Amino acid sequence: MGILEKISEIEKEIARTQKNKATEYHLGLLKAKLAKYRAQLLEPSKSASSKGEGFDVMKSGDARVALIGFPSVGKSTFLSLMTSTASEAASYEFTTLTCIPGVIEYKGANIQLLDLPGIIEGAAQGKGRGRQVIAVARTADVVIMMLDATKGEVQRSLLEKELESVGIRLNKHKPNIYFKPKKGGGISFNSTVTLTQCSEKLVQLILHEYKIFNAEVLFREDCSPDEFIDVIVGNRVYMPCLYVYNKIDQISMEEVDRLARKPNSVVISCGMKLNLDYLLEMLWEYLALTCIYTKKRGQRPDFTDAIILRKGASVEDIFLDLGQSRLRAPAPSTVRSGWA
Known part of the structure; x- marks a missing residue:
């Protein structure tokens, strides 16, 4: 067996x-x-490692967000709207066959957004490119689970089951x-x-x-x-997940209101460009990022160049981000924090 x-x-x-x-x-x-x-x-098996190719990309920017969902739920359209990256979008399934990265510029931060191929049921057992998709998702800081609002409950439970079975714990603590x-x-x-x-x-x-x-x-x-x-x-990954219900223009207002009230959920329409600004605000909150500004003594702060760190970071973290040379600077900077 x-x-x-x-x-x-x-x-x-x-x-x-x-x-x-x-x-x-x-x-x-x-x-x-x-x-x-x-x-x-x-x-990973030795025989499988020599066949095919992975599609992970180098981690860049201040944070990484994995965009996962079933085929044809609007992931590619969302990537194109949020970034300057063009990801092929169509009404048929499996339009995206590899990982397509893009960058969201928001509040001075560069957020790497990965459009991953659509997951199918049984991905954790190796169906489709499920294992590769899930492996990339494990490296993200936040998961955006894109769902079709017309069948969101079914898709949500299936995706949660697939991710749970491979050790990804959504919106849970260790x-x-x-x-x-x-x-x-x-x-x-x-x-x-x-x-x-x-x-x-x-x-x-x-x-x-x-x-x-x-x-x-x-x-x-x-x-x-x-x-x-x-x-x-010991190899579990605990990460925040934002459930995004797309295509709300195709359901009733009562259903939109019900979905919007669910925990960790945002309702949008990529086709009509509805509620995308609120989604970015929620994503920023889930990433737990903060903007740090430095100023030289006697000068005004430079609000055009922020240091992006996680909330709760120490002054030591700021200097490490600036580089070791700043630790030997003769005139220490005054640090102010706040939202961009």
Whole structure:
């Protein structure tokens, strides 16, 4: 039985197993096995590495945004509207066959926008160019999930499932669990909070499934077995995602209002150029960027040349961005921060 068949069998067993106290250990083991097989599926094979070509591009600018979605949802049109890059757009599917980069110039920042080929169902298992698309998406700072407003709910759930299966966690934070494998001493389990989803026995069973028999585990928050497995695997990517519903000119106002009220969502129409400015504002907020301006002593600040850093950056980060030569400058600059 191949890996795909094993994954399918485990998913079916999880779906038909009723969740209760009697089955929680069995479900925990199934989820651990599922995570192992999915990790094996994503490992690049030596035979495949010499065939075909990837389409990742060099990371540039102040931030990287991955534009993903199903074919023919308006990604190429959006790229053309937001950047000076022309990406072929048409009403038929699979117009974009490779990664097309563009740059959004906004508030003094250069934001790299990647138009990725359309994802099809089963991308995580290698259908279409799914693995390559997802590999590029993992390198982004923010994911824009472009959805067709006329069928957005179906597309959203399918894309979330595909990204979840390859270790991309959207709009989630890394579980606050301390985990450290050891050479001996068995498994040390502790918790600073009351656990309602995991028990010491379940944690040990999951660790044994991964052939880990000596480790320190400390739960600092109430986490699920899936979140604990994420900590063990260690290659998960946690990133913000903005759900963008395109083609709102084709649905009713009531449906537009419903979609607009969903968390982390923006409604737009590329065809009619509606609400694109608000989308840029939301994207800036999700990227958590801030503009830093420097001034020489006795002179006015230069508001034409901003240093773009993440919110919460220190003065040391500013000097590192300017270059080591500034650290030896005889006349230190005064730093002001704010929005461009």
